[in-house]
Amino acid sequence: MPFATSPHVKEEKPGTVAYCTCGESAKAPYCDGSHGRNRSMKRPIIVKIEEAKTVAWCGCGKSGNAPYCDGTHSKG
Numbered sequence: 001m002p003f004a005t006s007p008h009v010k011e012e013k014p015g016t017v018a019y020c021t022c023g024e025s026a027k028a029p030y031c032d033g034s035h036g037r038n039r040s041m042k043r044p045i046i047v048k049i050e051e052a053k054t055v056a057w058c059g060c061g062k063s064g065n066a067p068y069c070d071g072t073h074s075k076g
């Protein structure tokens, strides 16, 4: 799945999340291993979620605060 033009807003539970940085995951914003199959040099960012919360994951791949959305997608 190519990068999106808006953030992926998700309800996250405590645990570990692998955020896709290659833009090829079919399960964006989560890594599905596509980076390995596509021989991308990019790797997921591993994020530990301490408590249940809403997260705006970057969908455009250009955030200066990756893996989180910083509004860059709307600065076109």
Ligand code: FES
Pocket: 019, 020, 021, 022, 023, 024, 025, 030, 031, 032, 033, 034, 035, 036, 042, 043, 044
């Ligand atoms: S599938 Fe994109 S970083 Fe793993």
